[in-house]
Amino acid sequence: MAKQPAKPLALTLGEPAGIGPDITIAAWLKRRELDLPAFYLLGDEALIARRAKALGAAVRIASVTTGEAEAAFPEALPVVASGEPASAAPGKPDASSAPAALASIRQAVTDVREGRAGAVVTNPIAKSVLYRAGFRHPGHTEFLAELAAEDGPTPQPVMMLWSPRLAVVPVTIHVSLRDALAQLTSELIVSTVRIVATELKSRFGIANPRIAISGLNPHAGEDGSLGHEEQTVIAPAIKTLRGDGIEAKGPLPADTMFHEAARNSYDCAVCMYHDQALIPIKTVAFDDAVNVTLGLPFIRTSPDHGTAFDIAGTGKANPASLIAALRLASRMAAAKTR
Structure with a gap:
């Protein structure tokens, strides 16, 4: 069995009307079969009970404190109250959705930072629902x-999408x-890749990360004939990174970076914008890709x-x-404690 973190994982509710409650219940029901790490859900016990009934799921739910969660986990889905009730029906977000989702995230972060949980795992949120309630951030990451x-x-x-077959990072994210x-600069590429390289070493156990860096333009600019950013922005960043001792290669044409042989030549692909990175990983690993936020103190x-209403x-x-x-999350938390 893989080394487990010293503390349970704090799992957020996500959008109460979405599939977060469904997949939380489904994951807990597979806890023994899949030897899952202990986790607790921060949310509304009554909402989870209603959803379990709607799903016909034979799940025992335990209302616990954070300190009781790990002991409860083998026999019941531990739910720690976030302080915000959620009344939304499946597929129908209501006025309770945003406060419940945000309270759960805030409490999960507090639990990790104060040493009660080993990591934060977040269920999907509905940004449109949050925006209507005054949420001012582009997304979870920010x-x-x-x-x-x-x-x-x-x-x-830094947003990383990770799977056993491919890991990708977009330099610019939800814009x-x-x-x-307009945002893309050599400095942003350098700071992003430095964070990626550091955390691949410290939290993924890769001693010498190999990082492939894409171009921006078709065919990586065709030596300047299809755009100059490869020469004026991306190549200088790669030179700086190599000077740091980071194994960075590029700028590479994005359309030839993601076939199987190419993927085997690097540990992470760093791309210039959101879809350039996310389309490939959602094509090859739609069901099991994981969103990881690097650069945070937790x-x-x-x-x-998404929420799949x-x-x-x-x-x-x-x-x-x-x-x-x-x-x-369990693997990364265990690596951090070594």
Whole structure:
């Protein structure tokens, strides 16, 4: 059995009307079969009980404190109250959705930072629901960075999508393509890759990470004939990274970076914008890819899918990505304690 972290994992509720409750219940039911690490859900026990009934799931739910969660886990799904009730029906977010989702995230971060949990694992949120309630962040990643800054400087969060077959990082994240081009600088590429290299060593156990860096333009600019960013922005960043002792190669044409032989030549692909990175991994690892936030003072993983309102409460939701997120969080937390 793989080394387990010293503390249970804090799992957030996510959007109460989405599939977060469904996949949480499904994952807990597979805990023995798959030897899953202990986790507890931060949320509303009554909501989870209603969802279990709708799913016809034979699950025992235990309302516990954080300190009681690990002992309860083998026999019951531990639920720690987040202080915000959630009344939303499956597929129908309501006024309780945003407060319940955000309270769960805040408490999970607090639990990890105060040593009660080993890592944060987040269920999917519905950003449109949060925006209507006044949420001002582009997504989970940026909100977590703000929470991490409560006791210090704001960190640079780096979004990694990880699977056993491929790991990718976009340099620019939740912005329009036009804004991504405006944001892209050599300095941003360098700071992003430094964080990736550091955490591949410290939390993934890769002694000498190999990092492939994409170009921005078709065919990596064709030596300047299809764009100059490879020469003026990306290549200087790679030179700096190599000077740091980081094994970085590129800029590489993005359209030839992701076939099987190419994937075997690196540990992580760093791409210039969101879709350039996420389309490949969602093609090859849609069900088991994990969203990992690097650069934070705590570990955070998440399923790499959305709230799936259309299938919430139907029993059709696949827990594979959540299970992968729990396992990866456990692995990273155990590595951190060595």
